[in-house]
Amino acid sequence: MPPRNHVAERLRELLSDEQVAPGDRLPPERELATQLGVSRSSLREGLRRLSDLGIIESRQGSGTYRAPLDLGDLFEVRQRLEPLAARLAAERRDDHDLRRLDESLAEMRAALPDAQLFGAADVRAHATIVDASASVPLRVLFAAIADLLSHSRTTTSTDAALRVRALEEMTAIVAAIRAHDGTAAELAMHGHLEHVGATLTAAPR
Amino acid sequence: MPPRNHVAERLRELLSDEQVAPGDRLPPERELATQLGVSRSSLREGLRRLSDLGIIESRQGSGTYRAPLDLGDLFEVRQRLEPLAARLAAERRDDHDLRRLDESLAEMRAALPDAQLFGAADVRAHATIVDASASVPLRVLFAAIADLLSHSRTTTSTDAALRVRALEEMTAIVAAIRAHDGTAAELAMHGHLEHVGATLTAAPR
DNA sequence: GACTCCAGATTGGTCAGACCATTATGGTCG
DNA sequence: CGACCATAATGGTCTGACCAATCTGGAGTC
Numbered sequence: 001m002p003p004r005n006h007v008a009e010r011l012r013e014l015l016s017d018e019q020v021a022p023g024d025r026l027p028p029e030r031e032l033a034t035q036l037g038v039s040r041s042s043l044r045e046g047l048r049r050l051s052d053l054g055i056i057e058s059r060q061g062s063g064t065y066r067a068p069l070d071l072g073d074l075f076e077v078r079q080r081l082e083p084l085a086a087r088l089a090a091e092r093r094d095d096h097d098l099r100r101l102d103e104s105l106a107e108m109r110a111a112l113p114d115a116q117l118f119g120a121a122d123v124r125a126h127a128t129i130v131d132a133s134a135s136v137p138l139r140v141l142f143a144a145i146a147d148l149l150s151h152s153r154t155t156t157s158t159d160a161a162l163r164v165r166a167l168e169e170m171t172a173i174v175a176a177i178r179a180h181d182g183t184a185a186e187l188a189m190h191g192h193l194e195h196v197g198a199t200l201t202a203a204p205r
Numbered sequence: 206m207p208p209r210n211h212v213a214e215r216l217r218e219l220l221s222d223e224q225v226a227p228g229d230r231l232p233p234e235r236e237l238a239t240q241l242g243v244s245r246s247s248l249r250e251g252l253r254r255l256s257d258l259g260i261i262e263s264r265q266g267s268g269t270y271r272a273p274l275d276l277g278d279l280f281e282v283r284q285r286l287e288p289l290a291a292r293l294a295a296e297r298r299d300d301h302d303l304r305r306l307d308e309s310l311a312e313m314r315a316a317l318p319d320a321q322l323f324g325a326a327d328v329r330a331h332a333t334i335v336d337a338s339a340s341v342p343l344r345v346l347f348a349a350i351a352d353l354l355s356h357s358r359t360t361t362s363t364d365a366a367l368r369v370r371a372l373e374e375m376t377a378i379v380a381a382i383r384a385h386d387g388t389a390a391e392l393a394m395h396g397h398l399e400h401v402g403a404t405l406t407a408a409p410r
Numbered sequence: 411g412a413c414t415c416c417a418g419a420t421t422g423g424t425c426a427g428a429c430c431a432t433t434a435t436g437g438t439c440g
Numbered sequence: 441c442g443a444c445c446a447t448a449a450t451g452g453t454c455t456g457a458c459c460a461a462t463c464t465g466g467a468g469t470c
Contacts, residue, residue, distance in 0.1 A: 028449075028450060028451085029450075029451065030450085038424085038425085039424060039425045039426065040425090040426085040427095041246060041423095041424070041425070041426090042423085042424060042425080044250075044451090044452090045249075045250075045253060045424095047451095048250060048253060048254070049253075049257060052254060052257060052345070052349075053345060054341050054342070054344070054345040058450095058451060058452090059432085059433075059450090059451075060431065060432050060433070060450070060451045060452060061431075061432035061433025061434070061449075061450055061451065062432080062433055062434065062449090062450070062451080063433090063434095063449090063450060063451075064450090064451075067341070069341075070340070070341060070342075073293075073340040073341060073342050073343070074342045076289060076293075076340070077286065077289070077340070077342045077343060077346065080285040080286055080289050081282065081285055081286070084281060084282070084285050088278075088281075135275070135278040135281070135282075136259045136272070136274075136275060136278060137259070137275075137278050137279045137282045137350065138278070138282060139259070140257070140258060140259040140349070141282070141346055141349070144257075144345070144346070144349075145342065233420075233421060233422085234421075234422065235421085243453085243454090244453060244454045244455070245454090245455085245456095246452095246453070246454070246455090247452085247453060247454080249422090249423090250452095250453095252422095263421095263422060263423090264421090264422075264461085264462075265421070265422045265423060265460065265461045265462070266420075266421055266422065266460075266461035266462025266463070267420090267421070267422080267461080267462055267463070268420085268421060268422075268462090268463095269421090269422075
């Protein structure tokens, strides 16, 4: 059971854990492979994924480097796509989706006291909405940027009051999805992201 | 010169050329590799890319299948992201971007009589705008869906009158970008895509 | 004839090792 | 001190093998 094919995710964890700052060079492929306990081909598979997502860049003969990341641009993309996801989710959701959304809300509520846990639950809730949108392009795009979001998110939910508001807003979004009200869901998500964005620009980094 | 690492692109061509319809199974990896004249590892690299983009799906023991494609969902994503790209391009463009945009317009004008050529030029023009946006996430996302767009696009520009209008609208967008007017560029792109979308739904497939 | 079940073949997933192409490094020479 | 070049380091590719999941077709049973 050790191998596990989530090489890309393990690599992202490795990048996130402050091990490698943007612009830094990663260890050589052969070294990383032994470090993660997989073959070099499997490792390269994971590296290729991150490379396609613009997270790292490889230069033959030189090495593999972590690319600088602009969270601002990423958030703007989110602000455009997530309201669409909410609208499609409201239009297409089935009972199973609804159940998962309720579970996500419960998870967020239970995690209210803990900023870290709450952030993770929040990310999962947003992912659930994207799933419910049943849009292949949206799912693909969000899978691509999910891990990057988790960072900006956990940093924003350090304030307990913000977490309470986020939970309220998310509850409203789910209510709109339950009611098959696409427009309301889109608007609610739009407002939610405006708030999150405001706190982001207020306290950068 | 034979190998060439654009395996993913060659695979997409192979898929596009009516060789493999959505839902169909691709040839086995070993066969495809010899057919394209690359090793199986390089081929798998390309397959992995398409798989990450949701274009194909692999099932161990069974085979690799071309995924069904919902152009509607893809177009909705475009409608959200391209206006953002236009706005950012207007805000951030430099002289070099402007030169490339003018070249794209000229290319479209020259290709007006030919639907196929015009479609290709149109795709390149949109890609140029995304480049000028200087947004890493946008560039990555559009690279992911660029080839899919090319299809819906060439089919929409069969009507000469539509091509003329598309050129006019694109000219207006570039003018807004030249004037550093982000709002105007966003609006113009939004309207342009509304028109394209209308003709799409009017004459599906 | 229809059904179940199983062995073999097919196919994607992974691994190991080697070689090639490009870049970086450090020493040598003028 | 600077230019140059052999060497090492590193990503890119190839080959062949084996593993794991799945499919296929025939034997056997009812």
